[in-house]
Amino acid sequence: MDLEAARILGKLIGAGLAMIGAIGAGAGIGIVASGAVQGMARNPDASGMVQTNMILGIAFAEAVAIYCLVVALLILFVM
Amino acid sequence: MEQTKWRWGFKRWLVLAVILANYFLAQAFAPVLPHIQMAAEPLPGWMGFFALAAGVLILILGLKDGARESILIAVWLGILGLLPLVTGFKWTNTLTGLVISLTLLAMIGLAVRRAVNSGDMVPKGVSGVMEFALEAIYNITESTAGKWAKTIFPFFATITLLVLVSNWTELFPVVDTIGVLEHAEEHGHPIQELFPGLATITTGEAEHGEGYMLVPFLRVTSTDLNFTIALALIAVLMTQVIGFRAQKMAYFTKFINVKTFFTKPFFGALDFAVGLLEMVSEISKIISFSFRLFGNIFAGSVLLMVIGSLVPVFAQTGFLMLEFFVGAIQAIVFGMLTMVFMAQATQGHGGHEEEEHAH
Numbered sequence: 373m374d375l376e377a378a379r380i381l382g383k384l385i386g387a388g389l390a391m392i393g394a395i396g397a398g399a400g401i402g403i404v405a406s407g408a409v410q411g412m413a414r415n416p417d418a419s420g421m422v423q424t425n426m427i428l429g430i431a432f433a434e435a436v437a438i439y440c441l442v443v444a445l446l447i448l449f450v451m
Numbered sequence: 452m453e454q455t456k457w458r459w460g461f462k463r464w465l466v467l468a469v470i471l472a473n474y475f476l477a478q479a480f481a482p483v484l485p486h487i488q489m490a491a492e493p494l495p496g497w498m499g500f501f502a503l504a505a506g507v508l509i510l511i512l513g514l515k516d517g518a519r520e521s522i523l524i525a526v527w528l529g530i531l532g533l534l535p536l537v538t539g540f541k542w543t544n545t546l547t548g549l550v551i552s553l554t555l556l557a558m559i560g561l562a563v564r565r566a567v568n569s570g571d572m573v574p575k576g577v578s579g580v581m582e583f584a585l586e587a588i589y590n591i592t593e594s595t596a597g598k599w600a601k602t603i604f605p606f607f608a609t610i611t612l613l614v615l616v617s618n619w620t621e622l623f624p625v626v627d628t629i630g631v632l633e634h635a636e637e638h639g640h641p642i643q644e645l646f647p648g649l650a651t652i653t654t655g656e657a658e659h660g661e662g663y664m665l666v667p668f669l670r671v672t673s674t675d676l677n678f679t680i681a682l683a684l685i686a687v688l689m690t691q692v693i694g695f696r697a698q699k700m701a702y703f704t705k706f707i708n709v710k711t712f713f714t715k716p717f718f719g720a721l722d723f724a725v726g727l728l729e730m731v732s733e734i735s736k737i738i739s740f741s742f743r744l745f746g747n748i749f750a751g752s753v754l755l756m757v758i759g760s761l762v763p764v765f766a767q768t769g770f771l772m773l774e775f776f777v778g779a780i781q782a783i784v785f786g787m788l789t790m791v792f793m794a795q796a797t798q799g800h801g802g803h804e805e806e807e808h809a810h
Contacts (some may be wrong), residue, residue: 412614422592424787427784428784431743438742442742442746
């Protein structure tokens with residue numbers, strides 16, 4: 373295996389490994405949404421407030437996945 | 452049962468014609484996965500005329516209605532357009548996107564101004580949509596920020612609208628596809644001449660040093676880190692300013708907390724350390740703001756390019772719908788997080804003041 377092929381291989385494996393972090397964000401968003409839906413089902417009047425806070429929580433959880441994505445994109449397209 | 456009558460609509464045939472044209476054009480010119488670059492690509496300096504034209508357009512439209520604010524926007528766009536023409540300033544393709552977003556926003560603003568001045572109590576069209584959106588934004592701000600809503604609302608609304616419009620430029624057909632061809636050192640594609648002066652990239656790898664790559668005229672503004680970091684800096688700095696206005700010097704005890712340093716033996720020092728951590732969290736807010744928007748929209752445009760090169764017909768439509776949704780969500784999230792951080796900064800974290808705000 374020559375050096376260039378090894379570099380590409382390393383880049384692809386690295387980008388794949390970087391995206392492992394998205395597992396946590398996926399689980400987190402699932403938990404947030406499940407909690408929000410339960411809350412809305414019990415108290416439909418508060419659904420507006422619950423929805424706002426749910427979107428905020430999802431945004432925070434998603435940020436972690438986006439960091440992984442940015443790292444993976446950096447590895448793929450910049451390095 | 453009611454009989455439904457078949458109508459020979461016009462738009463459905465237009466859609467069918469576009470789909471067929473899409474299919475045959477994809478057969479004739481195989482779509483290429485373009486060169487994906489993270490930083491914005493520089494364009495020739497004559498793109499500055501584009502900003503000048505946008506400035507003149509806004510000036511003419513604004514002065515027709517007597518809106519003097521449009522002079523400010525036109526002057527700003529004029530300076531931006533003259534920079535690459537006069538000095539060695541590099542015009543990037545994300546700046547084109549920014550100019551288009553600003554022009555659209557200014558035109559929406561002028562349309563709303565006209566509707567407000569006409570005296571109609573029921574706004575129609577664009578102004579109706581804007582009234583609905585701004586009212587929703589104001590209600591969210593008021594329910595979170597209370598009496599500071601009037602101060603915080605402009606930031607929420609401006610950031611949301613600008614990010615929304617610039618995210619949705621991703622859905623325009625010419626984005627990332629029409630541009631100038633430049634010599635590529637490596638990974639270039641051979642080109643095929645359609646008309647004199649008009650060429651297209653073809654699939655396949657060119658010989659070393661002979662290939663070309665496409666530098667598009669227009670790229671989504673949010674795929675440039677400069678734009679997102681600038682917005683994040685504005686949001687976080689104005690959070691500090693609003694916090695200072697609300698609490699005066701007491702705001703800074705959040706960062707350098709010496710209130711309990713000499714009275715409590717151990718927990719005073721702990722409070723001080725937590726105050727230093729607050730400073731770190733302000734910096735991490737800038738990073739998370741900018742990378743969230745950048746990552747989402749850049750990944751979206753890469754996704755659209757890849758899907759477009761794999762399945763050129765139909766498949767992209769679904770992903771365009773996804774990107775429409777993601778762009779809206781990211782704009783709302785950016786604005787809403789700014790608003791929540793500002794609202795938190797107006798509320799002191801010590802004792803009686805908090806209870807006062809709660810009711």
